Amino acid sequence: MKNKKVILGALLAIILVIVGAFVWAGNSKKESQTSQTDSVIRIGSKDFTENLVVAEIYALALEDKGYKVERVANISSSLIHNSLINDEIDLYPEYTGTGLLSILKADMETDPQKVYDKVKKAYEKKFQVTWLDYAQANDSQGLVIRTSVAEKLGIKTISDLQKHAGELRFASQGEFDQREDGLAGLSKTYGDFVWKSSQVYDNSLKYSILENDQADVTPAYTTEGQLVNTDKFTLLEDDKQFWPPYNLAPVVRDQVLKANPDLADILNQVSAKLNTTTVTQLNAKVDVDGQDYEEVAKAFYKEIK
DSSP, X not given: OHHHHHHHHHHHHHHXXXXXXXXXXXXXXXXXXXXXXTOEEEEEEESSHHXXXXXXXXXXXXXXXXXXXXXXXXXXXXXXXXXXXXXXXXXXXXXXXXXXXXXXXXXXXXXXXXXXXXXHHHHHHHXXXXXXXXXXXXXXXXXXXXXXXXXXXXXXXXXXXXXXGGGOEEEEOSGGGTOTTTHHHHHHHHOXXXXXXXXXXXXXXXXXXXXXXXXXXXXXXXXXXXXXXXXXXXXXXXXXOOSOOOBEEEEEEHHHHHHOTTHHHHHXXXXXXXXXXXXXXXXXXXHTTOOOHHHHHHHHHHHHO
């Protein structure tokens, strides 16, 4: 009788242990799920249209997967990197060329994959920050010419432009003429640009200056919204690859990525949908059509989700 009670007691203890293990496992799983959905991811953005739109697309993608997101918008381009490494934000859209030249102060490189590999390795080592996959979208520098003039003179590349510089009026933005990543550097690669005339205009006026036939050529960024108007403006090919690539990619603090490893897959899927044409069109909806950037981002995310 006594042995029977001992056996029953032992069996009861084993059952309690097993039940306790199942309860613990269930609670652990629940806590794991809760920790993900309760994580607040602080997404920063720079203070211009494209970065605001892309950061909002990141936010929508994360919210769609159950994350809580805090938007920290309109951070100065000169401050946003420090905001990241000082734990004021968790991630933001950055450009490979900016990482290479402005943050790392590294030598010029024009191959997109090499630039990405270099910044990815250096950011991890210096800042404990991960570059996720880069998008094909490339917001680099460039030169824009009035389409009518380009067609008349047969200008498609910057090499073509240099040969016809004496027939063209240049709408400068002042410092561009002297910078090594501007006209001074271009001249070393393509030869001197001896314009018919050159005047300095405010950057915000450049497209109206071209459209009103006050100038023929101006510096630009390769994803500016006005470039959708190809009947008016032609972006010239940098045929000697003077400018480095500025591919878009999310940069994320390692600590945040370790705690939320699925962030990588979620944001990489967004980057896979962003090419130069697409980003130019998104910018145009805001800067040309006057739509709200949040609505533009929302409509785009609905298309790709």
